[in-house]
């Protein structure tokens with residue numbers, strides 16, 4: 001048993017990707033990967049994701065070093081590519097809009113609830129104010145949910161977490177976002 005563990009550790013360290021088997025860190029062509037890891041000078045509470053990052057504008061998205069955060073919270077569980085991820089500032093909606101192209105496609109991302117289990121993440125994709133797509137998923141602290149949308153030709157995605165027993169601590173995380181611009 002011990003030998004197996006060592007072999008598995010060696011196997012993973014050879015690839016420098018520390019992920020469970022079910023999680024992939026690439027996007028399908030022609031989608032590109034946004035990991036938040038190249039955002040620099042992040043302090044302990046995180047900094048606003050700059051507009052234009054990844055070719056998109058970011059309303060209310062914070063970039064945080066998840067590996068430096070309290071273990072046992074979604075901030076650490078939610079890290080897919082170390083060390084950074086995004087979260088919703090003050091638990092308010094993240095609104096991602098087009099910045100360099102007229103529209104974009106949201107393919108997928110990984111998400112966790114930060115402080116409480118089974119919060120609901122409500123997502124809406126719109127173009128020129130018309131709602132084209134909606135979806136809700138449940139999120140948890142100790143496991144990461146892969147959310148695959150494939151929402152094409154939108155100019156806005158709104159991500160709103162809902163939790164009536166969280167007293168406002170309804171934060172969620174986002175990592176390894178796949179988008180096509």
Ligand SMILES: *[C@@H]1O[C@H](CO)[C@@H](O)[C@H](O)[C@H]1NC(C)=O
Nearest residue numbers: 041042043044064065067068
């Ligand atoms: C993360 O923790 C390391 C080691 O404690 C520290 O050097 C680094 O400044 C921290 N980074 C952030 C963004 O808090």
Ligand SMILES: *[C@@H]1O[C@H](CO)[C@@H](O)[C@H](O)[C@H]1NC(C)=O
Nearest residue numbers: 041042043044045046047048
């Ligand atoms: C982190 O940086 C942000 C943006 O510059 C700032 O608003 C916030 O006060 C800083 N937090 C800490 C703990 O320094």
Ligand SMILES: *[C@@H]1O[C@H](CO)[C@@H](O)[C@H](O)[C@H]1NC(C)=O
Nearest residue numbers: 098099100101102127128155
């Ligand atoms: C972003 O979308 C809006 C609304 O569809 C559009 O008016 C604007 O021109 C787009 N921005 C770019 C850079 O194409």
Ligand SMILES: *[C@@H]1O[C@H](CO)[C@@H](O)[C@H](O)[C@H]1NC(C)=O
Nearest residue numbers: 117118119120137138139140
């Ligand atoms: C999550 O909450 C929903 C109701 O919102 C419930 O149906 C479901 O059983 C809960 N799941 C878990 C794992 O607690």
Ligand SMILES: *[C@@H]1O[C@H](CO)[C@@H](O)[C@H](O)[C@H]1NC(C)=O
Nearest residue numbers: 117118139140141142143144
């Ligand atoms: C995720 O965590 C929740 C709460 O602990 C649990 O109910 C659920 O079964 C877990 N889901 C998976 C896929 O492990």
Ligand SMILES: *[C@@H]1O[C@H](CO)[C@@H](O)[C@H](O)[C@H]1NC(C)=O
Nearest residue numbers: 028107108147148149150151
């Ligand atoms: C998203 O697109 C991929 C590639 O075409 C496909 O394999 C996958 O099933 C799609 N998923 C959803 C939820 O539409």
